[in-house]
Amino acid sequence: MIASFIMAFVVGGLICVIGQLLMDVGKLTPAHTLSILVVTGAILSGFGLYEPLIDFAGAGATIPITSFGNSLAHGALAEAEKHGWIGVLTGMFEVTSSGISAAIVFGFIGALLFRSKGNID
Amino acid sequence: MKKHVLRFVTLVCVIQLLVACNGAQKEKFATFHGEEDTESQSKIEKLLKDEKSIQKGTAVFIDDIVLVGVEVKPFSKMRKAKIEKALQKKFEKEFPDKEILVSTDLKIAWEAQKLMKKELSEEELKKKVKKLQELAKEET
Amino acid sequence: MDKGVIYFPSKPSILAAGVVVGPLEKRSVFVQNFDLVYDDELADQKTNEQGHQIMIEEAAQIALQKKKLTKDSLDFFIGGDLVNQMTPTNFAAATIASPFIGMYSACATSTSSVIIASLLTELGGSQYALAGAASHHNAIERQFRYPVDYGGQKPATAQWTVTAAGYALIGKHQEGEPCIEAATIGKVADFQQSDPFHMGAAMAPAAFSTIQQHLKGRGQTVQDYDVIMTGDLGKVGLPILKEMLRQAGLTTKQLETVRDGGAEYYGDNPLFLAGASGAGCSASVFFSEILAELKSGRMKRVLLVATGALLSPLSVQQNQSIPTVAHAIEVTMK
Amino acid sequence: MNPKDYEQLQTQLSPKTPILKNVLKAFLVGGIICTIGQAITFFYMANFDFTERTAGNPTVSTMIFIAMLLTGFGLYKKLGQFGGAGSAVPVTGFGNAVISAAIEHKTEGFVLGVGGNIFKLAGSVIVFGVVSAFLVALIKLILVTIGVTDW
Numbered sequence: 081m082i083a084s085f086i087m088a089f090v091v092g093g094l095i096c097v098i099g100q101l102l103m104d105v106g107k108l109t110p111a112h113t114l115s116i117l118v119v120t121g122a123i124l125s126g127f128g129l130y131e132p133l134i135d136f137a138g139a140g141a142t143i144p145i146t147s148f149g150n151s152l153a154h155g156a157l158a159e160a161e162k163h164g165w166i167g168v169l170t171g172m173f174e175v176t177s178s179g180i181s182a183a184i185v186f187g188f189i190g191a192l193l194f195r196s197k198g199n200i201d
Numbered sequence: 202m203k204k205h206v207l208r209f210v211t212l213v214c215v216i217q218l219l220v221a222c223n224g225a226q227k228e229k230f231a232t233f234h235g236e237e238d239t240e241s242q243s244k245i246e247k248l249l250k251d252e253k254s255i256q257k258g259t260a261v262f263i264d265d266i267v268l269v270g271v272e273v274k275p276f277s278k279m280r281k282a283k284i285e286k287a288l289q290k291k292f293e294k295e296f297p298d299k300e301i302l303v304s305t306d307l308k309i310a311w312e313a314q315k316l317m318k319k320e321l322s323e324e325e326l327k328k329k330v331k332k333l334q335e336l337a338k339e340e341t
Numbered sequence: 342m343d344k345g346v347i348y349f350p351s352k353p354s355i356l357a358a359g360v361v362v363g364p365l366e367k368r369s370v371f372v373q374n375f376d377l378v379y380d381d382e383l384a385d386q387k388t389n390e391q392g393h394q395i396m397i398e399e400a401a402q403i404a405l406q407k408k409k410l411t412k413d414s415l416d417f418f419i420g421g422d423l424v425n426q427m428t429p430t431n432f433a434a435a436t437i438a439s440p441f442i443g444m445y446s447a448c449a450t451s452t453s454s455v456i457i458a459s460l461l462t463e464l465g466g467s468q469y470a471l472a473g474a475a476s477h478h479n480a481i482e483r484q485f486r487y488p489v490d491y492g493g494q495k496p497a498t499a500q501w502t503v504t505a506a507g508y509a510l511i512g513k514h515q516e517g518e519p520c521i522e523a524a525t526i527g528k529v530a531d532f533q534q535s536d537p538f539h540m541g542a543a544m545a546p547a548a549f550s551t552i553q554q555h556l557k558g559r560g561q562t563v564q565d566y567d568v569i570m571t572g573d574l575g576k577v578g579l580p581i582l583k584e585m586l587r588q589a590g591l592t593t594k595q596l597e598t599v600r601d602g603g604a605e606y607y608g609d610n611p612l613f614l615a616g617a618s619g620a621g622c623s624a625s626v627f628f629s630e631i632l633a634e635l636k637s638g639r640m641k642r643v644l645l646v647a648t649g650a651l652l653s654p655l656s657v658q659q660n661q662s663i664p665t666v667a668h669a670i671e672v673t674m675k
Numbered sequence: 676m677n678p679k680d681y682e683q684l685q686t687q688l689s690p691k692t693p694i695l696k697n698v699l700k701a702f703l704v705g706g707i708i709c710t711i712g713q714a715i716t717f718f719y720m721a722n723f724d725f726t727e728r729t730a731g732n733p734t735v736s737t738m739i740f741i742a743m744l745l746t747g748f749g750l751y752k753k754l755g756q757f758g759g760a761g762s763a764v765p766v767t768g769f770g771n772a773v774i775s776a777a778i779e780h781k782t783e784g785f786v787l788g789v790g791g792n793i794f795k796l797a798g799s800v801i802v803f804g805v806v807s808a809f810l811v812a813l814i815k816l817i818l819v820t821i822g823v824t825d826w
Contacts, residue, residue, distance in 0.1 A: 081717075099759075113763070114799070132279045145764055168813050182735060197489065306728060337726065488796070533678040
């Protein structure tokens with residue numbers, strides 16, 4: 081149990097370190113950084129490397145945005161395996177991510193509940 | 202606001218710890234079965250003990266179903282899927298006439314451990330095992 | 342006479358000024374000279390942009406009230422802000438209902454509008470003109486950068502756009518009031534800086550060239566001034582400007598004359614990173630603190646150099662550099 | 676002074692990005708967020724019928740819910756200023772980008788404002804996620820078809 085937390089902390093932290101280096105050394109905007117990480121997640125998924133990482137690190141791999149690319153690619157790959165060429169296309173539209181739905185729903189609720197404030201502390 | 206968030210987090214952690222205590226087992230490998238069958242029992246325990254990357258294993262034995270929940274050692278978790286497959290094969294070889302389900306998923310392992318502790322009738326136990334079988338098959 | 346340098350023989354006076362700021366500006370070191378501090382940046386309106394408009398209207402109102410005038414006696418209203426098409430100022434101008442020209446020189450709008458008002462006064466066409474600028478943190482941030490609640494990490498060079506409106510009432514020369522003797526309209530400087538979170542570096546060259554231009558055109562040296570105050574170079578931009586001036590031959594003693602409103606605005610508070618910026622920053626500093634210093638007689642001659650970065654979110658995304666400009670006014674007090 | 680010399684002067688006088696410090700802070704904040712995620716995963720596994728595999732979805736949703744509260748109360752931007760990528764890379768950062776845009780554009784109404792701008796910042800993540808997933812599946816399918824690899 082404790083080991084799971086430590087794994088999640090270390091792996092999740094390291095993925096964030098990669099992001100920080102992209103921003104500070106690579107001088108990329110947050111949007112560029114996150115896009116690169118998502119693409120990386122999808123590519124790792126293609127090589128079958130991301131699922132083992134999830135098995136290893138649990139939330140350390142599912143919480144960073146890379147897992148978003150993985151879940152999309154994982155879904156597309158599963159469909160492609162099942163249905164071949166058509167699967168690549170139809171698979172794309174069947175694949176959903178709970179992250180997107182949750183963000184839309186809570187974004188909408190947030191807009192109902194809050195207003196932006198320029199507070200600083 | 203900050204306080205509330207912290208409180209929520211501590212609450213989650215406390216629940217986790219409680220769960221962890223409940224789930225703790227003295228012996229590393231254990232089996233549970235509907236009827237007395239020491240032979241299969243020791244067979245299973247041997248199979249589990251032979252696998253080096255496992256730190257805890259629980260097998261529930263009912264009718265012709267064998268449900269095995271195993272906890273993989275932290276640094277072997279990367280190979281969880283492979284370990285699961287290998288174990289599944291071994292069990293199938295050992296018990297060709299049984300329906301085997303080996304799972305390295307923590308949830309299945311926990312539930313198997315819970316079943317060990319509870320005094321359940323055969324009927325209830327079977328129901329629970331069936332449910333776990335389904336749960337283990339769910340993809341996402 | 343050097344290009345861009347204007348001399349006003351009739352010496353139009355700054356008769357009064359009104360400065361209204363948002364809630365965070367309570368922490369400003371200049372707070373005791375601000376006329377009104379809001380508790381809420383919305384100013385009881387529905388949107389930030391409307392709050393922005395109300396802030397401009399109130400600043401104008403306060404400036405007029407100080408001379409017991411109403412908006413009917415106003416000849417011209419000149420000002421601007423940083424929101425697209427300057428709608429807050431435009432709506433405020435509709436309320437004030439006097440002849441109006443909108444000015445856009447980014448954060449240099451505070452001085453550029455004073456220059457136009459002084460010219461109109463000089464020509465004899467204006468008895469009372471209001472000139473100034475304003476900015477509103479929330480309204481500007483969402484337009485130029487990210488939503489206010491977005492958790493992006495800002496570098497130490499980033500500046501904080503102030504919520505402030507500063508308007509000065511410019512009229513014919515009057516004894517006992519600070520007057521505008523000369524001004525310099527600056528050239529646009531582009532030193533190929535492109536980091537929108539490092540405005541100080543982009544604007545320092547513009548301030549440098551305008552200061553040089555003004556001193557040369559007026560045949561003055563830095564010693565002629567009690568203070569040369571730039572608008573919002575911030576804590577990083579100011580040392581760059583000083584270094585440029587030092588390389589141009591100024592001594593350490595002379596460099597002490599050079600100050601920056603943005604760098605001083607929030608004191609040493611690290612939350613505001615490199616200090617304040619925004620059109621309202623220079624306006625609220627010049628028309629409160631500096632006017633008070635002049636009126637009290639502690640300062641006799643000051644050069645106010647407001648600096649503006651002429652970028653848009655579009656030009657930044659299209660990878661263009663940030664052109665900048667600085668306009669200066671020379672204000673004296675007998 | 677030409678732009679090149681100026682660039683030199685400017686870099687000399689500007690504060691350097693404290694990369695090591697930023698990286699450490701990102702590691703700490705990102706690690707803590709993921710640890711909280713792990714705790715939530717265990718919570719769902721222990722109390723509901725979720726396996727390690729399936730607990731990911733409710734965990735992500737819960738994390739985004741927490742991000743909504745932090746964003747709404749103006750706390751996420753402080754976390755972001757401290758943690759940098761540590762708070763931007765976890766899914767809570769994605770949530771923050773979506774939710775902050777939604778809150779910000781509320782003034783333009785729910786259809787044109789919230790609806791039209793909700794993915795203003797996070798949209799690129801979705802676009803690149805979906806397109807790269809498509810390409811990955813396509814390439815893998817081609818490789819499998821010509822027999823270079825198997826599923």
